[in-house]
Amino acid sequence: MSDNKNCLIDVLKLIDNLQKCSLQQGSFDNTCSRPFLGMSSTISFFNTRPVTFFLCDNTQLTITYYVNGVANTSNVFRIEDINDSCVTVRLLVTNSDGTFTSTNETALINIDCICAIKCLNDISLSL
Secondary structure (H helix, E strand, O other): OHHHHHHHHHHHHHHHHHHHOOOOOOOOOOEEEOOOOOEOOOOEOOOOOOOEEOOOOOOOOOOEEEOOOOOEEEEEEEEEEEEEEEEEEEEEOOOOOOOOOEEEEEEEEHHHHEEEEEEEEOEEEOO
């Protein structure tokens, strides 16, 4: 389990650093560990690599949050920070056209509970 945890932390740290640096380079590489974020076709640079997490029981992590008393859920996240064995994520809303919108909601997740990460295509978000 320790090797899996270290691997996940390494990937999360890489994504966090990429987003903080928002390197301005394009890429056709579509893996979680590619060394930079891609560039959109409109010449704007991406600042987010959305991720989904899978728990050790093979279910996708979904977080419920409330806006004006109405329950919403999110299973797509933007990594905001990594500390020891925890990752702070911003919850993203999946729009009907497949794009994402950033929320003001964040969550702290224990990395020990995560067994897999799925990276989605890089995007540009208003943060």
